Amino acid sequence: DAGVIQSPRHEVTEMGQEVTLRCKPISGHDYLFWYRQTMMRGLELLIYFNNNVPIDDSGMPEDRFSAKMPNASFSTLKIQPSEPRDSAVYFCASSPSTGAAYGYTFGSGTRLTVV
Amino acid sequence: GQNIDQPTEMTATEGAIVQINCTYQTSGFNGLFWYQQHAGEAPTFLSYNVLDGLEEKGRFSSFLSRSKGYSYLLLKELQMKDSASYLCAVRITSSGNTPLVFGKGTRLSVIA
Numbered sequence: 439d440a441g442v443i444q445s446p447r448h449e450v451t452e453m454g455q456e457v458t459l460r461c462k463p464i465s466g467h468d469y470l471f472w473y474r475q476t477m478m479r480g481l482e483l484l485i486y487f488n489n490n491v492p493i494d495d496s497g498m499p500e501d502r503f504s505a506k507m508p509n510a511s512f513s514t515l516k517i518q519p520s521e522p523r524d525s526a527v528y529f530c531a532s533s534p535s536t537g538a539a540y541g542y543t544f545g546s547g548t549r550l551t552v553v
Numbered sequence: 554g555q556n557i558d559q560p561t562e563m564t565a566t567e568g569a570i571v572q573i574n575c576t577y578q579t580s581g582f583n584g585l586f587w588y589q590q591h592a593g594e595a596p597t598f599l600s601y602n603v604l605d606g607l608e609e610k611g612r613f614s615s616f617l618s619r620s621k622g623y624s625y626l627l628l629k630e631l632q633m634k635d636s637a638s639y640l641c642a643v644r645i646t647s648s649g650n651t652p653l654v655f656g657k658g659t660r661l662s663v664i665a
Contacts, residue, residue: 471652473655479657480640480655480656480657480658481596481640481642481655481658482655483652483653483654486652494652529595529596541586541598541601542596542598542653543598544595544596544597545595546594546595547595
């Protein structure tokens with residue numbers, strides 16, 4: 439299995455522009471999580487899906503952020519308009535619903551820089 | 554709110570043993586996880602504890618005391634490649650595969 443695949447790996451954009459981050463979870467994993475990591479705040483949960491349905495989006499910072507999962511193999515996180523404080527590493531992770539540990543598999547992340 | 558505390562940084566010598574502590578105060582508890590994260594890379598799963606006691610996996614062991622809200626990760630025979638951040642995470646609820654709440658991580662430097 440190729441693991442969780444995220445694109446792009448790096449994104450540099452100007453303030454006010456729209457940014458779209460992409461994630462392909464591991465086949466058969468029915469949970470998908472979007473996290474953001476910064477030095478100050480660590481890993482913070484933004485939103486998660488179960489069977490393509492958003493379950494909890496209370497971590498989404500504000501209306502500028504939106505996430506979709508149109509099918510079991512693809513999810514997007516969109517920021518519109520982007521701001522410098524959105525600069526962070528964004529991780530997508532997936533997990534199966536069976537198994538005692540329910541550990542996550544993380545993608546390689548997207549390092550976003552908003553200038 | 555949920556509170557998970559770990560030391561920010563630690564330094565240890567190659568070949569030695571190091572213990573990384575984690576304390577948590579959360580609204581619920583259904584398992585504690587440790588992840589390793591090398592600089593610029595994704596976190597990778599190391600261990601899982603849901604009952605009190607020690608879980609051993611090769612050079613790595615993890616301990617949990619639920620009554621004390623305390624866990625530690627023990628790394629033996631340290632190698633240079635163990636230099637990384639170690640993240641403690643707690644699953645708060647027992648209903649399904651609910652998300653993990655992460656501590657900010659402990660950056661471990663292994664020196665010769």
